Amino acid sequence: MDLFIAHEVVFPLTAGRLVIPPASVEYALPVSFSFFSREERYTLRSDSIAITVLPLPPPANATNVVGEGLRLDLQIDPATSRVGEPVEASVTISGIGNVSLWPEPALKWPTGFRVYPAQTEVRVATDAGRIAGSKTFHYLAVPDSSGNFVLPEVRYPYFHATAGRYETATAPPRALAVAPGAEPRAARILPPLLPARGELAADSLSRRLGWQGWLALLLVPPLIAWLARHRWRRAPATAAVAADPRLTPLGRLEREFLAVLASYVSDPFARDGDGLAQALRAAGVDSAVADHVKRLRDRLRAARYGPRGLGDAAELAEEIEQVLRVLGAEGSIGARRPHAIVTVLLLLLVPLTAVAQTPSAEALFEAGALRAAADSFAARAAREPRDPAHWYNLGATLYRAGADGKATAAWIRAARLAPRDPAIRRALRLLPAPDPVTEQLLRVGWATPVEWGLVAAGGWLVVWLLVAAGSRRRVGIALFGAVALGASVVGGIEWRRRDQAIAVAIADGVPVRAAPYGGASAAASVPAGGALLVGRRYGPWVEVHRADGIHGWVLGEEIAGL
Template sequence: MAAATAQPTFHRSRLVIALALLAALMAQDTTALSPRARAMLPQFPPPRGVDVSVVTRFSTDTAWIGEQVELVTATWFRRELRDRLRRLPSLRAPSLSGLWSVQSQSIPVVVAARVVDGAIYDLFISHQTLFPLGAGRIVAPPATLSFSVPASSSYFAPENRRAVSSRPVTLMVRGIPASMTGALDGGPTARAMQLTWSTPSEGLRVGVPTLVELVLTGEGNVTLWPAPGVAWPPGVRVYPERTDERPTATAGRLGGEKRFRYTVVADSAGVVTLPPVRYAYFDPSAVRVQVMTAGAVGLPVLAGPAAPSRDALAVQGGMAVPVATRIIDQAWWLIILLALLPLLGLAWRPRRPQPVAVHHPADPEVELRRLLKTPVEAGPERVAGALRRRGVRRDDAEAVGGWLGGLIRRRYGIVPEAETIPVPGVLPKVMELLRRMFVVVLLFPLAVGAQGESAVTRYRAGDFAGAMREFEALARQVPQSGEAWRNVGAARAMSGDDVGAAAAWLRAFALVPRDPILREAWRQETLVPADVRALAPTVPASRDELLLLALVAWIVAMWAVRGRHRNAAVAAGALLLGCLAVVLLRFGQGMPGRALIRPGAQLRVSPHPSAPVLGDIAAWSLATLQRGGTGWWLIEAPDGRRGWIGDASLAAIDPVAR
């Protein structure tokens, strides 16, 4: 009778436990888990006879180069043991090389719970989405779970460290068949790709820059999709623009859209036919090379608008940083030492010659990326653009970009490993130029010219909007270049943004106040209000130049005091105090962060376009930047009001970190 009574009680307890597990799982947030990783859950059955188990698996045993693969680490943890832990366990996922990691769930999530022999086990999952970059055998090292178990229920009881590791797993990566590499022509590994032209419905106008796009969509690693080759027709000037990527995921399979943008300027009226563009890719599902073509598109070219009434402002290429600014930034320690020498009475002593380090030749690609400061994932187009911005000729930059493209194709298995990629003859010359620039930057050199050649060309051709984008990119790259901000101001003024032009010129004045081109542009801009013109410095010296002049005055004053030259000491002391006073005044003016307000700006309660409006702000108002968010700034208006404003509604004068 007792046994008969215990049996229903046992089943009822099992039912209660099952209902509790169901409620717990319904409350879990498993939306972060990829559907492809979730489909692998049946491959991880709960353990028996152990408290903790760790298992790692690839979503497939074999894959093609560039094909998406999931690496899932599953941890079964007995709940009774986990509840006893004082600290959360730590999981070290496998660290792999030779694969491109696009997406990962680094923090394990609970996705299931099971009852095994009367004990509850929770399943924790972490996963990585990977793309193999080369053919061969890839071994994922063990994943390790570390945790500490208290020796007893007492709070002061010691803890016993434990670690559980998974077994290593292997992925075999197959290279693209040699019979297909010729037809592939450097294309990516992807699925269901489409390529189309995106053009303006109104066509083109003579001399007016117009944006056209090649839109590439499909499934795969969007970042690794190379740019298609386009044979542009005669009679147009083409300027490549920034590439836009929009990754998406469908049922856990990554893909998306990549837009290759070009600014096209037609030279004469008529019809311009955008050529058909061929694009090949390897489809791992069909194990064949698929070729798609964007059809030719004819665009009418209408007569251009009348020439603008105002003359174009002068611009010059270059991104020179003033010598004084370089000294202050790079050799501040030397300035402090020189300032202390008169007080400490230090004497120069001969120094022993330092041993010269022997330079061992490095990998050309690694050395090139180190000098350019570009990441390893930067494509050939980005590297070629970085070379152009550093003054390298277009032909040399394109040759280096083509060489990098060959290396990437071989690394991804599109070119056989045995085939060597010859180093272009211009590479040593380019590397030597970059090394000289690198050393010169460390030693606060003179100006580096020819940085904005492409932007200047577009500006002089009348493409003021395109030149403005390039000048702004150069100014962001070297924010201490007065010439860069001067050119930004000229391009903004010719594009109709007078407020932005004034802000850029005021920033340039702080760096190169005696620049003749800058002063002439400032004089010609008659729309700037008088209160904004008053912000330009009256003393024709930058803050860094005044600091160096104050240092010289300090050294001369101390020398004069020691030599009992009273008049010289008084004159040097007065110069020192005057320089320091101007420096402190300018530092105080720019400390809060100032910005000019563009027309149509509105203050909002919060950083969102749908947030309530606090009121309008008059154009040309001088606002103070408080703090920044993504695309928004919290500002204080001249009348004391505080609120949020979009980036496009203001033009910053002083550099302020968000």
């Protein structure tokens, strides 16, 4: 009698009642011993087996690893290295359990190491009829700074199935000495770092204004000019008098006197008739002063149109000056109204400064931990994207590390925020555009669109202030109007240029393929720092094109968007 036994090991993944289905086997037996005898077929089937899977007890350190006698081993080769030279590290977990499902342990690498996970090896064996083996995780670490480092103790908690409790496999710390190495691109000029500035004043003002504030700057100045022209005519009349050289001194005083009367009494019939004194008293002028003003008006009319002519012009002029001083003192509150409104408008343009904090990324940069410094500056830029110093410092770190494409993208972002900053301008000259198309796409104007908008708003405001003041200097109005119009046009052009979806190649010789898959032929290649116009996406692939005829697909990880 022959006996066949098949062993299978199963690992339940969920708690509860599980049913193992029955096993079956089919076989055939000949009816006779003849070669041509027919066969009869039979099927054997076992019973199903129900298993109750208990959940793991409440873990103290939240793990779902189950095993027995797990051991942990940490190896570093070599134990001494130099800056920029790779170090191989491996963590091996061995013991009894479902080896394939054991997760990766947590390694806390010191600051200043670039870590790249490598392959994972699984070896399965048996131990007294149970599944056992080992699982090894390999890493490749590149130090960016020199010094003596310690890879801390590695802990791997698991649930011991036989003992019914949680245990922890540990690996002792490992020391690693890193000697100074040759810094990449040491022959190149290394740009200095910039202190954090926070959001620029123009961007902060634009963000606080919002579309409502810009609309107010567009509509409020004409409204104020209209109100000033209809309510406060003292200043326009005075300017007109001073500008007319044909009037005599008494004529100018008379013109100013009539303008002051118009500012108090807007009704021409009351101003020219017998009700002038009553209208002045209604406007808040003292009763005696109102009566004196009416008599002075009548004397002026008699002196100008009467048979005796002007009479004593000097005495009349002195009396007019006294009345103007009295009326000017009483009307000073009303005369200051336009200035108060103008002051409120000008306060909208007062820049607000921002205070920024300086984290420790600069220390990492000075120590040569370029990867860690770049990550820190990138985190700052993501947290405060309107601060040009963060983007500039990120570009300086990447430039020092030799990543020219990424440095170009970061510096262009900084230049778009602070286009006139001399440090950013000098940094961009370190990485010139590789081709004319890139130079055209990455061109940064003299000012940002927001700054051009503020210049246009300032010119627009001055135009209407001149109109409100009754200025007849059309040259000034035309000049500031041209400033407002020109700034609006230039700002619109700059905004349209920046509104394009542009990306920069971050690797040298990025292939532009004819179709979105790796096996497609490369029709062209773009050098590091080359600019591309971005189109649609297809999975990890991005469609790009340029004015020089380059059109195709590149991997999204090979470009950096602006």
